[in-house]
Amino acid sequence: MIFDRRALLQFSAIFLLVPVQYLVTKYSSNTATEQTQSIKQLVRSIRTFSDKYLSLYSWKTWSKELILKFSGLKKRKLKVDKAAKNKKEMGGESFGQSPAVEVRKMKDPNGYFASSPEVRSPRPAHVKYRIGQVMKHKKWGYRGIIVGWDVRARAPEEWLRQMHPPDKPHWRDYPNYSIIVDTRDRPDGQTTYVAEENIEIVSNTKVMHPQTDKHFESWDGAQYIARPWLKELYPHD
CATH class of the missing domain: 2.30.30.390 (Hemimethylated DNA-binding domain)
Structure with a gap:
């Protein structure tokens, strides 16, 4: 699923490059050199975006962060459930004298x-x-x-x-x-x-x-x- 999503995003970025290139060509300076520089800068921006958000490393990092985030939520939920259980035991069944x-x-x-x-x-x-x-x-x-x-x-x-x-x-x-x-x-x-x-x-x-x-x-x-x-x-x- 991760590779499919990555490929889809890469394709989307490349697909968007065509109209962007057209706009750059149309509205930027008329000289061929300046147009070429604008396109190169756009390509570099897309590569930077791809490396940061679409690379295998970035997706692995994102996946790890997501797993850690959900693990933290699970731990907090377990603490809440434990507190609720203790509260119930304090008002109902208890296994010790303290509650x-x-x-x-x-x-x-x-x-x-x-x-x-x-x-x-x-x-x-x-x-x-x-x-x-x-x-x-x-x-x-x-x-x-x-x-x-x-x-x-x-x-x-x-x-x-x-x-x-x-x-x-x-x-x-x-x-x-x-x-x-x-x-x-x-x-x-x-x-x-x-x-x-x-x-x-x-x-x-x-x-x-x-x-x-x-x-x-x-x-x-x-x-x-x-x-x-x-x-x-x-x-x-």
Whole structure:
């Protein structure tokens, strides 16, 4: 294919030489000597063009540059694909602890609302519920899935004052759970942080939420099975 293209370009250059020669002859000086010089200069220009762009060496050089260019694009694409894969693993399946830790740090650097990257091990005996269990809020009635928990409430002080009533000071010292809420009960894919005594576990209930697949691999009919990255944070759940 390279030789065919080269021959075509050479033929085109030679073919164009005839009308160019005619124009040079017609519009340049009338003396034969000056016309001859003009034609020689034109021929030299064509040879220079041919050597630079139509020679075998130039085509080999061009081919190498093209291959290197596409190789570079391929390498960049591989890097992008790898980054996309890592991102997916950070939100889904992961083969190490670091992706989960980084996701948690980006989500909330203070570790509020059960987003701390700390591994919950050993598991305190007084923590009643586990990630993957489906719950129903005793007061508000919405359903959801437990995606995390803290041994005691871990949230901004202002939030605790607003959300925990004055007659429930013990909520701060009890386990609190991060819940992804069923969109049929509350729209917009909400996530809540619920004190343990407000949770009632329900069975045979699937939850609809846009982040369900991010946290869980499947539903076994009773509860959701955590993905590896989440299981690493809660190894005993």
